[in-house]
Amino acid sequence: MLSHLRFWREQGWTPIDAATYAELWQRHGGSVATHPQVVERLADLAGIPVRYLGWAQQGELKAAIATWGRHMALSKDVLKKQGRRGLFDLGNAEIIPPLAPDARVQLRHKARYVSDLHSERITSLREQPEGLxxxxxxxxxxxxxxxxxxxxxxxxxxxxxxxxxxxxxxxxxxxxxxxxxxxxxxxxxxxxxxxxxxxxxxxxxxxxxxxxxxxxxxxxxxxxxxxxxxxxxxxxxxxxxxxxxxxxxxxxxxxxxxxxxxxxxxxxxxxxxxxxxxxxxxxxxxxxxxxxxxxxxx
Structure with a gap:
């Protein structure tokens, strides 16, 4: 069951390494909460491994995400479930994953405060009641x-x-x-x-x-x-x-x-x-x- 859900969630995405994620961030940008070193350091502090995924179009990587299970990495919900609630505070940080300007991706990992910069590039978003x-x-x-x-x-x-x-x-x-x-x-x-x-x-x-x-x-x-x-x-x-x-x-x-x-x-x-x-x-x-x-x- 778990592998079936992960297969559905990661459809269109393929595993990449941390170095490739960092390279895509440096090329396409991101935010504090998606910065390669912020993700790596705080995930290490929490002791929760990060799974990096990339999205390819016409054989070229156009997007990348850092994940904790079915959530984006550094999620408060995951910290809470793992008994590490409040280990660190990133507030309600704006989430800007590295995406190329012409990327069109399906994001099925749970995320909140995803930037309006990507509202046209991520097809699975819905607007939150509260703004940023x-x-x-x-x-x-x-x-x-x-x-x-x-x-x-x-x-x-x-x-x-x-x-x-x-x-x-x-x-x-x-x-x-x-x-x-x-x-x-x-x-x-x-x-x-x-x-x-x-x-x-x-x-x-x-x-x-x-x-x-x-x-x-x-x-x-x-x-x-x-x-x-x-x-x-x-x-x-x-x-x-x-x-x-x-x-x-x-x-x-x-x-x-x-x-x-x-x-x-x-x-x-x-x-x-x-x-x-x-x-x-x-x-x-x-x-x-x-x-x-x-x-x-x-």
Whole structure:
């Protein structure tokens, strides 16, 4: 029965190796959650082997996916079933498998938050009820909004606020600060708290963004992962933490402004569009920063 279901699910797909998957990703692009090294490192951490599959048209590989059984690799559902729930947090990351522009594939592996970039190339998608929140371009914010953000940043810095790059800190320091500020902001523990330092060490080359200190104490932090594909830059805002006691200086809002502005400047310097995802479009504050775009599931 199992082999029959796998035969149906993989119809049109053939097994490939990790190197071929990586080659297709480098050629056709993808997102943080499909990046070859992100998949490999987090799958190794979970101890769940990855099965790589390729889709050929006219004898040429046009698409590739990384899978865990009947799911796309790194699936929360598989982690839960394997007793590794919350081992790592990728939020509700945008899924962009490497697909050639002329690819037409049938995807039967379970997936959520599949990018609208591939809505015409993957024939088995259906739109999810909730959209994805992608950061607006800087010019899409009103003049008043930008003025207020710059004013908040100036007031914070005048009060002793300092903006520091995340990569100035070790993985252990990042984990300690994030766990503390997340708990203060939300009132419960961050996903995968026990493994944060290990995950941040594995993801260090993809980590970007800054954090904010006030009077030498961290007051706002965001976990951001960034990968560069040939045609665009993919950036995932996983989650964040803020000290509520410093709310009058709006450090969380200042940090969102600094991180989004920096990411746009970086992508434009490369001459590439930016897909800066805040995950599921489910909170009012995301509407301040983002456009809602369609997203798909299998």
């Amino acid at each position: 929140a992608l950061a607006r371009e800087p010019e899409q914010y009103s003049k008043k909004f930008r003025y207020n953000q710059r004013r908040e940043q100036r007031l914070l810095e005048e009060a002793g606020g300092v903006i520091r790059p995340m990569l100035e800190l070790s993985a252990g320091e990042q984990a300690t600060i994030y766990a503390d500020l997340f708990q203060r902001r939300w009132g419960f523990e961050a996903t995968g708290k026990a493994h944060l330092a290990e995950v941040f060490a594995l993801m260090r080359e993809f980590m970007t963004g800054s954090l904010i200190y006030l009077n030498d104490e961290p007051v706002a932090i965001q976990v951001l992962y960034r990968v560069e594909a040939p045609q665009w830059v993919s950036l995932e805002y996983i989650n964040g933490g803020v000290d509520p006691q410093n709310r009058e200086f709006s450090p969380g809002s200042v940090l969102s402004f600094v991180n989004t502005q920096t990411a746009w400047a970086d992508a434009r310097a490369l001459g590439k569009p930016l897909r800066y995802s805040f995950g599921r479009a489910d909170r009012e504050y995301k509407d301040r920063w983002c456009n809602r775009v369609p997203v798909y599931q299998v």
